[in-house]
Every structure is written in structure tokens, then in C-alpha cells.
Amino acid sequence: MYVNFFRYVWQHSRREQIIVLFYVVASLPFYWWSLDVPKRIVNEAIQGSVFSHGQDKALLFHFTLTLPNFLGGYSFDLSDGWMLSQLPYLLALSLLFLVLTLINGWFKYVINIRKGILGERMLRRLRFELFSMVMRFRPEDVRTTKSAEVTSMIKDEVEPIGGFFGEAFITPAFLGTQAITAMAFILVQNMWLGTLALSLIVVQGIVIPHLRREQIRLGRMRQLESRVLAGRIGEMIEAAPALHAYGVTRYSGAEIGQRLGTLFDIRLRLYRRKFAVKYLNNLLAQLTPFIFYTLGGYLALQGRLDIGQLVAVIAAYRDLPTPIKELIDWDQQRNDVTVKYEQVVGAFAKDFLLDNEPEEDPTPVAPDAPITAVGLRVVSGRGLVQIDRMSAAISRPGRIAIVGPAGSGRDILPKVIGRQITDYQGSITLGGHELSSMSDRMASATMLYVSGEPYIMSGTIRDNLVLALRRALPTPEDPKSAFDRYWRDEALKTDNPVVSPDIDWVDYGSLGLSGPHELDAAIIQALRVVDGYDDIFRVGLSSRLGSDLSPDVAERMLNARGAILAHYAELGIADYVESFQPKRFNTNATIGENLLFGVSIGQRFTPENLPYDPFVRSIISAEALSGPLTTIGLKMVETVAEAFQGLAANNPLRERYSFVDDAELNELWPKVESSWQRGQRRQFPAEVRDKLIGYALMYVEPQHRLNLIDDRLVERVLRARRSFRQFLPAQDTGEIEFYDTKKLMPGATIRDNLLFGRIRYGKAHARDRLVAGAAEVLTELGLESFVVSKGLDQEAGPGGRLLSAPQRATVQLARATLRHPDILILDDALSSFGASEAHMIMNNILEAMAGKTVIVTQSNDDDVSAFDQVLTFEGAKLVGTERAAPAAEPADEAVEAADEAAGPAEPMPERANPSQANPTHQEAMK
Structure with a gap:
């Protein structure tokens, strides 16, 4: 990018700048006439100078064009004008002044609109160029770059720069020509007044910029301090879990508070300087009118200046301070913006940038081309030698292990091969292509690097799995509407991509797929390879069914409900599920679920809102359930208050009563004790009673095991269930879906729709066996991909925070397996798994x-x-390379050259017999 701001602006916007400058020049005659007309109104129309010889009419709008003498001096009448009396004369000139005012306003409107559009286009271009430059940083530079600072620069720091793009050339031209025109007009009217005004303006133009130098310095300090603050806050947010664990949040707050104080001090000094300069600027601007009124009035009284000229001079100067002030402000803004632009561009300017991606497809690398390292030496930024003069050849295809202790070259070589480290000495090539100089498109077409730190982006799990496949180069579509055409044209004007990210970018050909209809099957296969299928399937079962089902899928889902229960009976696990029946109390469901006997669609009948809903409370009161439910809730609170004291955070009892929040308990328990002390155990305040009833509605006897549900309570709940459904207002029927064996429930999960009941507590491995049995039936009915698709549509969260560490690793490995590259580099990629699971996944991947x-x-x-x-x-x-192939096997020229460069091989350290190795270590395939 150009370091000089004005050169950058002119390079990318000169055509639009010239067009706007044409408008500026075209507006000057109208501006001059608008200054001259007030003088004619006062002198000719009001004082009647054109009617001084007893004439009752005068000629107006008579225009004559006279050529210079060297062209003959001929005159041409452009308009004969009109003979008007004094009042029409005044009205005509006043109307002319109004028309000129409207014309000048239109010119300002057009110029400002074009400036704004130009500025926004250039801002869009600048932001995209900065983003593109970040994406061309070498991996080493990316790792030392704070994402929060880069985001702050691209989003916030370039905002004022964008506002100045349209001002760079147009504003000084527009304001300068207006000021010169007004100044020339004043000089024409009276030389003394004009000279005096010009002198004060020159003083103003010299003194004010000089005083603003400190303001510029403070503005630069504010920008740098704001950038550091943004980066530090970003770091602390990312490290928030660790800060909480260490208990150092108050220290972190103190650091941020100090930085905010520093920024406050800088901004305070900046404001003081800013308004002091503004005060002086306004004082100098108002000094000239004072002189005009004093000296001009004196000259008018002496007869050396007529009233019309004085009025015209004052009117002209009335417009003069605005462009002069704005020009001074423009100069201040120019200094600020150029400094900001240079700082931003300097922050993105690196000594080495990756090449731009080629438009055409790269030449494929031969599948048997070796990876050859000759004299490879890697030194860290601190001068630590990480790989020392390594020379070796890696044959392809094959299975290659890089062995060594942690911190050795074992951790560096995969990063070099995977192009995560490009700053090295010597050479490492793939098929004759130097790895560090290969384009991303060429390298990624052959190899894929997978680290132990999964990169999961915000979006769905499917988005993250398919991310590595979005490598196609789709052809831009022809605009189908005026809006699409506008969108494309604006992208072209700013060198932004014209291809929408919403179209299909997946490269199906590289996967051997004919189209998107086969993609889900490929994803399922990849998930099975990395042992991630069961997790996604469970997530799919827990997903909301939704109402956007095709009739065929809906019919098969209803059929699956009966088929799954029949299959459970065959497997002998039918009693693991307690089904929903209209006239029976489901002991494995909450009291609230038994009361509603349905699924809440909106927020009204959710468990947390249930005890506060007026209709639900009326049903509970009518069926005499308030007392029993309050008693159950009180018993639960008593149990939790007694049991949670000194209980570890990971104790299973806490999970069993997870809906009782510690903060709520600390607030509720003193109120309960206060009622006891007054001897009013059963007469709690309304808010306490509602909270206790809310806890009771979440009670499940087999889970909480307090023996609080008897036949009498069951009878009341069932009676309340009938009353709830019978008396529910018609306008509220859309808030709940009642259980019905013959219907699907779009608001419920897929699991609830299939099982139509609750899994019984206390059955060993019940959930795993039920899920496996359901999967068999769903596969037979062709619903497997539907359930998995629902699971894939779940959000992963920013950085994959909604997923566990093994799940993030699974998504990354499945993404790599789905891509099926020629070279797969696994750099400690299975460290999130246990030894046996890692061993199984590794074998699956190798297969x-x-x-x-x-x-x-x-x-x-x-x-x-x-x-x-x-x-x-x-x-x-590198102390040795060991090949399973016979030593006499012919090697290609690249392998031989690497072996010669390596010199005599150093003796290999003795390796234990694999059969005698520790069995645990045998399975720990990382």
C-alpha cells in the first residue's frame, strides 16, 4: 500500500475527484452573483439609483457579451431584459437572490453527497486491503499479532480516515475557491476593508495551525493508548477463565483502571487544548466584523463608501469565516488523518508478505513427489536453534513418524512442512517447489496441517466441517435485479470480491462427489473415522425437531416412534423408557412436565416462568396444590442448604440439584429462616412461596429421592393436568404443544418425539443402549442423515466454546479426513483424547x-x-532416519541428493522391542 495518504487517495479515486472538482468550478459564478445581488438590491432597488433621473422604470436582466479588442470588440445581446418599475424591480432581484441561493445549496448538496459516497467507497477499499494484508502475514507474524489490536485498527481507527477520503482534495478546492471568490469580491468593493480582512485571515491561518501542533501530538498518544487498551482487554477476555481460577480479577481490574486513567488524562489535556484553540479562532473570526462595522460605517458616513457596498462587504464576509475556519479545521484533520493512516499502514507493513493467491488453478504436485530437506535450519525469534542443519528425504506416499522428546525438533519439523513456520535457512521442497514460497492454494491442494490447538470458528458444526472444502472458484453470477447490479458495481469500484459467500463454494470434485446431496454421507463417514459420529448423533437427537419437515420425513418420524419402541422390546430394554400417557403420572418427568403434559413453544410456560404465570397459578390454587408444592420446595431447599455445605463443586449431588443456584439459595435461605423465627413456617412471603413452588415443579422422585410424592399428590396433579388443558384460553393454545401419540411435536427434541417418554433413572448404561437401538431403526428408515444433519446445524460458538476440548479436536480431525489430502500432517493432534481412544482414532485415520x-x-x-x-x-x-523398506530399494534423484547432503548417518539410538514396550505407551499414539 502507498505510505503517502494523498497518493493513495488520488490513485484510487482520481476520476471521481475530478468530477466533483468540476462541480466546484461550475458553482463559482453562481456564488459570485449571490454576493453581488444584495448590493444591487440595496443600491438599485431600495435606494433607487437607477431611477434617479425621474425615470419610473429601469432595464433589468439585460445581458451583453463583448469580445476582446483583439477579437474585434464585437458585442452580442444575450438578453434584451425587461423594463420594470421600482417595486417589481425589487421583487425580481429578491427572487433572483432566492434562485441563486437554491442553486448554491444544490451544488453543496451534490458535492457533499459525492464526497460522502467517495469516502465510504475508499473506506471499504481500505478496510478490505488491510484485511487482505493480514491474511498475507506469515504464520510467524500472525502468532505475534494481537487480534484485538488488528480488529480495533480495521474497524475503529480507520473510521476517521474514511471520513477524510472525500475531503482530501475536494474540500480545500471547494472552500478555497469560495474564500478566494469572497475575498476578491470584498477587495473589489473596497481595497482598505479587503486588505484588512485579508491580513486578519493570514494571521488566523498561521497562528491557529501552530497552536494545534500539541493537539496533534496528544491525538497521536490517544490513538496509541486506545490501541494498547483494546489489545489488553481482548487478552484478558480470552484469559478470563484462568484469571478467575487464579483469583486475580481485582489485579486485572486495577491494570485496566490505570490504563483508562492514562487515557482519561490524555483526552482531558486534548480537550483543553482543543477548546482553547477554538476560543482563539472564534475571537479572531469575530474581530473582523467589528472592524467592518466601525471602519465601514465611518467610511459610509464620510461618503467614501455607499451603503450597498457596505452591506455587500458585510454579507460577503459573513460567508468568509466559515470556509476559512473549515479550511483551518481541514488542515488540522489532514495532520491527524495522515498520522493515523501512516500508523495503521505501518502496523500492517511487514518485511515479508505471502504472495497473492493466483486466479488459475495451480499445477498439481505429483502424488509420489518426495519432501526433501537440505541444510534446513530453524532459529526462533529469541535466537534459539530449533532445527540444526537437517537434511533428509521423506518418501511419498507413506506413513511417517517424527519422534523425539517434547521441545525438540519433533515439534518444529511438522510446522515447517505444514507451512506454519516459513522463516528458515536452507531448503525444504515438495516436488521441487520450495514450501515457504508456495501459494496457499497450491500447498493446500496437496497438504493439510492439523495441530493440537483446533481452530473452530463461530458458526455451526457443519460450517466448520465444510470449511476446508470451500476451495472452488465459482463464476460470478449475472445480476438478476437492479439491487444485485448495484451491489456488484459497488464491489468492483472498491476492488472487493464480486462472488457472494452465500453461493456454494464446496469443491465436490476433489472429494469424488457429484453434488451437495452426497455431502452428508461423506461427513458421516469422516465422523465415523475419528469416532465423532456418536457425539453428533446425540446432539442431533437433542435438537429441536422443528416444523420445516417434508411430508415424507414427518411420516417416517411417526413410523419410527412405534418401530423404536418395538425394537426396544426385542432388545429387552423397553422398560428403560416410561412413556407419556394422558391418564398416568410419569414418575421420571418433573411435576411441571406432568402438569402441562406438553412442550412449551414460547417463553410463557418454560420451567423458570411456570410458577409466576397467572393462569398456572390459578390452576395450582384451584386444585389445592399450593401447599403441597410449597412443602416439596421447602424440603428441597432444606436438603440443599444442609448438604451443600463444604461440598466439592464437582460432587454429583450438586449436579442432581443443579437448578438450585448457590446465589439464589444464599438469598432465599435467610428469608426462610426469618419466617421460621416468627413461627410462620407455612406463611412465606409471595416471592418466597413462588420460588419454592418453582423448585417443586422441577422435582423428579427417582432423581432427587426425597420420597415426597404420594398417591394423593399424583391424583391432584392429574386433575390439574385436565383442568389446564380444558380451561387454557384459546389465544394461548399456540404457547404449548400437548403430547399426542398420533402427532409430532415440532417444539420438542427429536429424542422426545421418538421415545415419547422419559428415560428411567437408575438403569445402568440405559442412555447408551437406547441411543444405539434408536440409531439402528433410524438407519433402516433412512432417517440417520436427518438426525445427523440436525446435530451438524448446532452452533459451535466463538472459537468452539460451546464444544468440549475432545469435541473441538474431533471436528478438526473430521474436517481433515473429509478433505482427504495427499499429505496429512498430525502435529500432536490427538492430545485431547485418552490413550486408548487416540490409538483407535489413529488406526482409523491411517486406514x-x-x-x-x-x-x-x-x-x-x-x-x-x-x-x-x-x-x-x-x-x-536429527539423529537418524529409519525406513521399513529394504535399503537396496531404488531411490529417486531427490532422495539421493538429500542423503549425500546429510553425510554419514549418525548411529541410531537403541529402540526397545515394540513387543516389550509398556502396553500403556503402545496405545498412546499421539
């Missing part, structure tokens, strides 16, 4: 990647018998 190249980091204790080639590191030194 799925048969015929491809898989590079895996391993510790010294891991079993590497499944790998074709082993590279062993001790510290930064």
Missing part, C-alpha cells in the same frame, strides 16, 4: 488415508511399528 502420506508426531515411548519411515530428533539435531 482411511491408505495410499496417501500421513506425517505424525510421536514421543520416544510410542509404538511406531505401523510407520514406514521414522525421523528421530534429539534436541535440534
Whole structure:
């Protein structure tokens, strides 16, 4: 990018700038006439100078064009004018002044609108260029860049720069020509007044910018301090869980408070300077009218200046301070903006940037082209040698293990191959292409790097899985409407992409798929490889069914309900589910669920709102349930208050009563004790009673085990259930879906729709067996992909925060497996799993990647018998390469060259026999 702000603006907007400058020049004659007309109104129309010789009429609007003498001096009448009496003469000139005012206003409107559009376009261009530059940072530079600071610069710091893009050339031209025109007009009217006004303006133009230098310095300090503050707040938000764990939130608050104080002090000094300069500027601006009134009035009284000229001079100067002041403000803004622009561009200017992505598809790399390192040396930013003069060749395809202790070259070489480190000495090539200089598109077409820190973006799980497949280059669609055409044209004017992200970018051809209808099956297969299918399937079962079902799916879902229950009977697990029946109390559902016997659609009948709803409270009172429910809620609070004292945070009892919040309990318990002390145990305040009833409505006997539900209470609840459905107002029927064996419930989860009941508590492994049985039936009925699709549509959260660490790792591995690259690099990618699970997933990946190249980091204790080639590191030194293939096997020229450069191989350290290794370590395939 251009470092000079004005050069950048002119390069990208000169056509629009010239058009607006044409409007500026075209407006000057009208501006001059608008200054001259008031003088003619006073002298000719009001004082009647054109009617001084007894004439009752005068000629108005007579225009003559006279050529210069060297062209012959001919005159041409453009208009003969009109003969008007004094009053029509006055009205005509006044109307002319109004028309000129409207014309000048129209010119200002057009110029300002075009300036605004120009500024917004340039701001859009600048932000996109800055974003593009960030995406071209080397991985090393990205890791040292604070995302919050970059976001602050792209979003906030360039905002004032964007507002100045339209001002850069147009404002000084527009205001300057207006000021010069007004100044010339004053000089024409009276040389003394004009000279005096010009002198004061020159003083104003010199003194004010000089005083504003400190203001510029303070503004620069404010910008830098604001950027540091944004970066620090971003860091603390990301580290908030750790700060809470360490108990250092007050220290963090003190640090932010100090930074805010520093910023406050800078801004306070800036405001004082700003308004002091503004006061002086206004004083100088008002000094000239004082002189005009005094000196001009004196000259008028002496007869050396007529009244019309004085009025015209005062009117002209009335317009003069505004452009002069705005020009001074423009100069101040110019200094601020150029400094901000240079700081922003400087922050994004790196010594090395990745090349722009080529438009055409790169030449594919041969599937058997080796990875060859010759004299590879990697040094960290602190000068620590991480890989020392390594030379080796990695044959492809094959299974390669990189072995060594943590912190050795084992952790660095995968990053070099995966292009996460591009600053190195020596050479490492793939098929003759230097890895550091390959384009992203070329490298990603062949290899995929997977680290132990999964990169999960906000969006659905499906979005994250398909992210690596969005590599197609779709052709821009022709605009189908005026709005689409406008959208495309604006993108072209700012060099923004014209292809919408909403169209399908998935490269189905690279996966061997014919279209999007086969994508879900490929995703399911990838999830099975990395042992993530069950998790997604469970998430899908817990997802809301929704009402956007095709008739075919809805019919199969209803059929699945009966088929699943029949299949459970075959498996002998039918009694694991207690179904919903209109005339029976479901002991494994809450009291509230038994009362409603349906699913809440909106917020009105949700569990937290149920005890406060007027209709529900009326039903509870009518069926004499207030007392029993209050008693149940009180017993639950007593139990929790007694049991939670000194109880560990991860104790299962806390999970059982998770709906009783500690903060609520601390607030509620003193009120309960206060009622006891007054001997009013059963007469609680209304808010306490409602809270206790709310707890009671969440009570489940098999789960909470307080033996509080008897036959009498069950009878009352069932009676209340009938009353609730019978007396529910018609306008509220849309708030709840009642259970019906012959209907689906769009507001309920898929699991509730299929099981139509609750899983019984106390059955060992009941949930796993029920899910497995349901999966078998759903697969037979062709509903497996529907359930998985619902699971894939769940949000992952920013950075995958809604997923557990193993789930984030699973999504990343499934994404890589779905992509099926020629080279898959697993850099400690299975560290989130247990040893046995990691071993199983690794075997699945190696099997799925048969015929491809898989590079895996391993510790010294891991079993590497499944790998074709082993590279062993001790510290930064490669101490040996071990191949499973016979030594006499022919090697290609690149392998031979690498072996010669490596010199004599150092002796391999003794390796334990895999059969004698620790069984635990054998399974810990990381």
C-alpha cells in the first residue's frame, strides 16, 4: 500500500475527484452573483439609483457579451431584459437572490453527497486491503499479532480516515475557491476593508495551525493508548477463565483502571487544548466584523463608501469565516488523518508478505513427489536453534513418524512442512517447489496441517466441517435485479470480491462427489473415522425437531416412534423408557412436565416462568396444590442448604440439584429462616412461596429421592393436568404443544418425539443402549442423515466454546479426513483424547488415508511399528532416519541428493522391542 495518504487517495479515486472538482468550478459564478445581488438590491432597488433621473422604470436582466479588442470588440445581446418599475424591480432581484441561493445549496448538496459516497467507497477499499494484508502475514507474524489490536485498527481507527477520503482534495478546492471568490469580491468593493480582512485571515491561518501542533501530538498518544487498551482487554477476555481460577480479577481490574486513567488524562489535556484553540479562532473570526462595522460605517458616513457596498462587504464576509475556519479545521484533520493512516499502514507493513493467491488453478504436485530437506535450519525469534542443519528425504506416499522428546525438533519439523513456520535457512521442497514460497492454494491442494490447538470458528458444526472444502472458484453470477447490479458495481469500484459467500463454494470434485446431496454421507463417514459420529448423533437427537419437515420425513418420524419402541422390546430394554400417557403420572418427568403434559413453544410456560404465570397459578390454587408444592420446595431447599455445605463443586449431588443456584439459595435461605423465627413456617412471603413452588415443579422422585410424592399428590396433579388443558384460553393454545401419540411435536427434541417418554433413572448404561437401538431403526428408515444433519446445524460458538476440548479436536480431525489430502500432517493432534481412544482414532485415520502420506508426531515411548519411515530428533539435531523398506530399494534423484547432503548417518539410538514396550505407551499414539 502507498505510505503517502494523498497518493493513495488520488490513485484510487482520481476520476471521481475530478468530477466533483468540476462541480466546484461550475458553482463559482453562481456564488459570485449571490454576493453581488444584495448590493444591487440595496443600491438599485431600495435606494433607487437607477431611477434617479425621474425615470419610473429601469432595464433589468439585460445581458451583453463583448469580445476582446483583439477579437474585434464585437458585442452580442444575450438578453434584451425587461423594463420594470421600482417595486417589481425589487421583487425580481429578491427572487433572483432566492434562485441563486437554491442553486448554491444544490451544488453543496451534490458535492457533499459525492464526497460522502467517495469516502465510504475508499473506506471499504481500505478496510478490505488491510484485511487482505493480514491474511498475507506469515504464520510467524500472525502468532505475534494481537487480534484485538488488528480488529480495533480495521474497524475503529480507520473510521476517521474514511471520513477524510472525500475531503482530501475536494474540500480545500471547494472552500478555497469560495474564500478566494469572497475575498476578491470584498477587495473589489473596497481595497482598505479587503486588505484588512485579508491580513486578519493570514494571521488566523498561521497562528491557529501552530497552536494545534500539541493537539496533534496528544491525538497521536490517544490513538496509541486506545490501541494498547483494546489489545489488553481482548487478552484478558480470552484469559478470563484462568484469571478467575487464579483469583486475580481485582489485579486485572486495577491494570485496566490505570490504563483508562492514562487515557482519561490524555483526552482531558486534548480537550483543553482543543477548546482553547477554538476560543482563539472564534475571537479572531469575530474581530473582523467589528472592524467592518466601525471602519465601514465611518467610511459610509464620510461618503467614501455607499451603503450597498457596505452591506455587500458585510454579507460577503459573513460567508468568509466559515470556509476559512473549515479550511483551518481541514488542515488540522489532514495532520491527524495522515498520522493515523501512516500508523495503521505501518502496523500492517511487514518485511515479508505471502504472495497473492493466483486466479488459475495451480499445477498439481505429483502424488509420489518426495519432501526433501537440505541444510534446513530453524532459529526462533529469541535466537534459539530449533532445527540444526537437517537434511533428509521423506518418501511419498507413506506413513511417517517424527519422534523425539517434547521441545525438540519433533515439534518444529511438522510446522515447517505444514507451512506454519516459513522463516528458515536452507531448503525444504515438495516436488521441487520450495514450501515457504508456495501459494496457499497450491500447498493446500496437496497438504493439510492439523495441530493440537483446533481452530473452530463461530458458526455451526457443519460450517466448520465444510470449511476446508470451500476451495472452488465459482463464476460470478449475472445480476438478476437492479439491487444485485448495484451491489456488484459497488464491489468492483472498491476492488472487493464480486462472488457472494452465500453461493456454494464446496469443491465436490476433489472429494469424488457429484453434488451437495452426497455431502452428508461423506461427513458421516469422516465422523465415523475419528469416532465423532456418536457425539453428533446425540446432539442431533437433542435438537429441536422443528416444523420445516417434508411430508415424507414427518411420516417416517411417526413410523419410527412405534418401530423404536418395538425394537426396544426385542432388545429387552423397553422398560428403560416410561412413556407419556394422558391418564398416568410419569414418575421420571418433573411435576411441571406432568402438569402441562406438553412442550412449551414460547417463553410463557418454560420451567423458570411456570410458577409466576397467572393462569398456572390459578390452576395450582384451584386444585389445592399450593401447599403441597410449597412443602416439596421447602424440603428441597432444606436438603440443599444442609448438604451443600463444604461440598466439592464437582460432587454429583450438586449436579442432581443443579437448578438450585448457590446465589439464589444464599438469598432465599435467610428469608426462610426469618419466617421460621416468627413461627410462620407455612406463611412465606409471595416471592418466597413462588420460588419454592418453582423448585417443586422441577422435582423428579427417582432423581432427587426425597420420597415426597404420594398417591394423593399424583391424583391432584392429574386433575390439574385436565383442568389446564380444558380451561387454557384459546389465544394461548399456540404457547404449548400437548403430547399426542398420533402427532409430532415440532417444539420438542427429536429424542422426545421418538421415545415419547422419559428415560428411567437408575438403569445402568440405559442412555447408551437406547441411543444405539434408536440409531439402528433410524438407519433402516433412512432417517440417520436427518438426525445427523440436525446435530451438524448446532452452533459451535466463538472459537468452539460451546464444544468440549475432545469435541473441538474431533471436528478438526473430521474436517481433515473429509478433505482427504495427499499429505496429512498430525502435529500432536490427538492430545485431547485418552490413550486408548487416540490409538483407535489413529488406526482409523491411517486406514482411511491408505495410499496417501500421513506425517505424525510421536514421543520416544510410542509404538511406531505401523510407520514406514521414522525421523528421530534429539534436541535440534536429527539423529537418524529409519525406513521399513529394504535399503537396496531404488531411490529417486531427490532422495539421493538429500542423503549425500546429510553425510554419514549418525548411529541410531537403541529402540526397545515394540513387543516389550509398556502396553500403556503402545496405545498412546499421539
